[in-house]
Amino acid sequence: MDEKQIICSSCHKRLTNKQGAAKFMCPNCGKAEIIRCKHCREIAAEYKCPECGFTGPN
Ligand SMILES: [Zn+2]
Numbered sequence: 001m002d003e004k005q006i007i008c009s010s011c012h013k014r015l016t017n018k019q020g021a022a023k024f025m026c027p028n029c030g031k032a033e034i035i036r037c038k039h040c041r042e043i044a045a046e047y048k049c050p051e052c053g054f055t056g057p058n
């Protein structure tokens, strides 16, 4: 394994194309990295932090 798998935090699909995807730390706990694919950003799909259970995008 030379490349780390990147999974969208909203749809849990593996990101094959990172273009348009967003990656940021959880705004609540700052411990977990949230990844959202382009599609989920466009439809403003909800994400959930695996560390603290915080749900966004709010
Ligand atoms: Zn997604």
Ligand SMILES: [Zn+2]
Residues within 6 Å of the ligand: 026, 027, 028, 029, 030, 031, 032, 049, 050, 051, 052, 053, 054
């Ligand atoms: Zn969190």
